[in-house]
Amino acid sequence: MSTAVEELQYAEVLAEIGELYDAEAVVAGVLDQPPEDRTALDLFAKIKHMRGALSAAVACWAKLHAEGPQSGTALTRLGALLQLARDPERGAGEFLAVGQFQLWRKPAAHLELEEIFRLFLARRPDKARESCQRLAAKHRGQDQDVYKLASLAEAWIAELSGDAAAAARLLEDLGRERGFETDSDRVIALARVYEQLGSREDLEKAVHIYHFLERSSAEVSVLGSLASLYRRLGDPETAQRYEDQYLDAFRRWMHRPTTAEAVAVAARRYIPLEKLRAARFAAAGPPAAASPRQAALALALAGQEREAAARLRRGSEALDKKYLADLEVLAGEDDAAVRLYLASLKQEPGDLRVMGWLLEHYGRSAAPSAGGDVVPAATLEHRSRSGREMIADYFRRPDRGEPIRQGLEVALRLAPVRSSLWRQMASLHTILGRGDDGARCLARATRLEEARRRERPVGRVLAAAVYHFVGTAKGLIHEVWAGRKPVERGRGGFLGEVLGNLTPEMSQAVRNTFLSVREFARSRFPDRTADILDYEYTYKVTKEDEPSGGLSADLPAGLAFLSVFLDRPASQDVACSGVLIADSHDVLVVGPVGEAEYKVRGAYNRNLGMLILPSGNRRDLEASSLVPRPVCEEIVRYASSLEQAVDLAFGEDVWME
Numbered sequence: 001m002s003t004a005v006e007e008l009q010y011a012e013v014l015a016e017i018g019e020l021y022d023a024e025a026v027v028a029g030v031l032d033q034p035p036e037d038r039t040a041l042d043l044f045a046k047i048k049h050m051r052g053a054l055s056a057a058v059a060c061w062a063k064l065h066a067e068g069p070q071s072g073t074a075l076t077r078l079g080a081l082l083q084l085a086r087d088p089e090r091g092a093g094e095f096l097a098v099g100q101f102q103l104w105r106k107p108a109a110h111l112e113l114e115e116i117f118r119l120f121l122a123r124r125p126d127k128a129r130e131s132c133q134r135l136a137a138k139h140r141g142q143d144q145d146v147y148k149l150a151s152l153a154e155a156w157i158a159e160l161s162g163d164a165a166a167a168a169r170l171l172e173d174l175g176r177e178r179g180f181e182t183d184s185d186r187v188i189a190l191a192r193v194y195e196q197l198g199s200r201e202d203l204e205k206a207v208h209i210y211h212f213l214e215r216s217s218a219e220v221s222v223l224g225s226l227a228s229l230y231r232r233l234g235d236p237e238t239a240q241r242y243e244d245q246y247l248d249a250f251r252r253w254m255h256r257p258t259t260a261e262a263v264a265v266a267a268r269r270y271i272p273l274e275k276l277r278a279a280r281f282a283a284a285g286p287p288a289a290a291s292p293r294q295a296a297l298a299l300a301l302a303g304q305e306r307e308a309a310a311r312l313r314r315g316s317e318a319l320d321k322k323y324l325a326d327l328e329v330l331a332g333e334d335d336a337a338v339r340l341y342l343a344s345l346k347q348e349p350g351d352l353r354v355m356g357w358l359l360e361h362y363g364r365s366a367a368p369s370a371g372g373d374v375v376p377a378a379t380l381e382h383r384s385r386s387g388r389e390m391i392a393d394y395f396r397r398p399d400r401g402e403p404i405r406q407g408l409e410v411a412l413r414l415a416p417v418r419s420s421l422w423r424q425m426a427s428l429h430t431i432l433g434r435g436d437d438g439a440r441c442l443a444r445a446t447r448l449e450e451a452r453r454r455e456r457p458v459g460r461v462l463a464a465a466v467y468h469f470v471g472t473a474k475g476l477i478h479e480v481w482a483g484r485k486p487v488e489r490g491r492g493g494f495l496g497e498v499l500g501n502l503t504p505e506m507s508q509a510v511r512n513t514f515l516s517v518r519e520f521a522r523s524r525f526p527d528r529t530a531d532i533l534d535y536e537y538t539y540k541v542t543k544e545d546e547p548s549g550g551l552s553a554d555l556p557a558g559l560a561f562l563s564v565f566l567d568r569p570a571s572q573d574v575a576c577s578g579v580l581i582a583d584s585h586d587v588l589v590v591g592p593v594g595e596a597e598y599k600v601r602g603a604y605n606r607n608l609g610m611l612i613l614p615s616g617n618r619r620d621l622e623a624s625s626l627v628p629r630p631v632c633e634e635i636v637r638y639a640s641s642l643e644q645a646v647d648l649a650f651g652e653d654v655w656m657e
Contacts, residue, residue, distance in 0.1 A: 006265075011047075012043065018275075020051050024047045041063065073472070109146040120160070159189075168202075182212070195229070206225075220250050246628050276301060296308045318351075319348075360420060363430075405428055417448055420445075480540070483540075485536055487536045492534050500540050517580075529566070571651075593617060600613075614639065
């Protein structure tokens with residue numbers, strides 16, 4: 001009986017190899033067992049995020065936030081209030097929309113703090129600080145929470161105004177008051193200010209605070225801050241140790257297993273080698289005490305199949321036979337693989353993965369040749385008769401065929417668009433003599449595969465965004481869509497409907513982006529955009545239960561429009577964020593965006609291969625403690641112009657077609 005920890009490790013590997021339906025089912029099984037596992041809920045949110053079920057993912061994150069440790073929340077609450085002050089339309093009034101049909105009444109003190117931040121944004125920082133002092137004096141001894149918020153707000157405004165020394169004094173004075181000596185909000189803010197002051201003494205004070213937080217906080221970015229501080233203090237050895245710890249902790253937090261961790265899971269639970277080899281696991285050395293099977297699997301993933309097979313033959317368990325069969329498949333020896341898979345089922349019956357491979361192989365070996373002609377019976381018999389006969393003999397037994405049919409039906413209810421399951425069902429019906437049912441299932445599988453081949457996500461681009469809860473922020477990836485419909489020749493070329501829950505600012509920005517990219521496309525791709533004025537265009541932003549705003553969606557919108565103009569799909573393994581600035585009709589510059597670190601986190605959580613960000617964000621990301629530098633180097637690519645973003649999103653050959 002596997003433990004909850006082992007089940008979650010298995011689900012992480014399944015998510016990494018792209019088997020999201022199976023991963024979700026495993027995590028759901030863990031969540032069904034009380035008490036509710038926070039790690040399982042976070043992994044469940046990640047899987048929903050990867051599947052594009054953003055509402056479900058956000059609901060899970062909101063629950064984790066609401067029920068989690070509340071240290072450091074005052075600072076994020078102040079950040080949220082500043083955001084509301086920047087967005088008067090969303091923040092106006094006593095109520096704040098926090099979800100569909102959900103309103104949150106803002107406390108009176110929060111309304112006062114919003115007004116304070118509006119003074120700051122109006123470039124009146126001294127007046128804003130005076131207001132903070134009055135608010136703190138009013139609540140001192142009466143409401144410690146509001147008193148702390150007002151005190152922290154004054155220090156933050158001083159910091160944002162460039163007076164870090166005053167901010168440090170305010171926070172140090174607050175720490176001399178009873179109850180605030182070790183307050184996490186205060187010490188986190190103070191550490192940040194010490195880093196800005198930058199003297200050796202201040203940096204050492206910051207190190208002292210972060211060591212305290214390392215012992216008392218679960219926030220993994222503390223390790224990144226320590227790495228950065230030790231590097232600034234001239235201690236590269238300690239800095240490197242913390243960087244390594246941070247990277248390892250960050251990957252675990254994002255549920256991203258290393259190759260060694262995947263091998264450890266695969267040594268307990270069967271996962272096809274072909275899928276393991278195709279995944280992008282983080283590199284890591286073998287575990288210190290690797291079992292013989294783990295060592296064999298590590299060799300197989302490294303391409304040393306012969307040595308891996310030699311080691312696996314020393315084992316006698318069903319799992320060893322399954323991986324030996326996988327190696328035979330990779331070598332093109334399908335009949336040998338059939339014998340090994342069937343031998344494993346004698347020891348461990350009921351493995352749906354093994355039975356699924358056998359059924360799919362049975363169907364493939366009876367399929368037409370690549371040229372479309374039916375393979376002659378004599379050739380088919382000579383080539384694969386023994387394997388097919390063994391598979392048919394195995395499944396014809398009532399105690400085997402009927403249970404697998406029931407298992408496939410359950411799987412199809414969960415994932416009715418998986419063509420492989422329909423092919424397996426087709427083979428099973430054929431073996432059991434139900435030719436009509438087999439033909440129906442095979443036709444369904446064929447239609448699904450044809451639909452997938454025809455699907456070209458033209459106009460669909462992944463956008464990196466930040467979702468703001470009340471008091472925190474979360475990076476996520478959502479889709480933007482562009483489309484077109486024909487109109488009278490030469491009477492189009494305009495953007496009609498702009499759909500989704502967009503702020504007026506963003507709606508106007510989308511229309512501005514459309515016009516800029518339209519002229520860019522006509523200039524750079526004249527031969528492929530001759531009919532650009534023969535269509536009316538549309539645009540939509542998903543996740544419409546919350547308003548979308550800001551200018552960072554310019555780049556995703558621009559690439560979506562360009563995808564439609566060129567009738568070329570953008571990669572669905574790439575997300576982007578950036579402000580587009582039209583210098584001229586054929587020169588579009590990509591300007592920097594805010595909260596880039598959270599967008600990197602969102603892309604990494606989504607298991608994307610690439611995130612395109614403006615070159616103007618490079619320096620801040622390289623110095624950030626919110627994301628490990630190796631993660632940025634792995635997935636972030638920078639663009640200073642639309643041309644560079646086009647190269648990354650569509651491939652450099654887009655200019656040569």
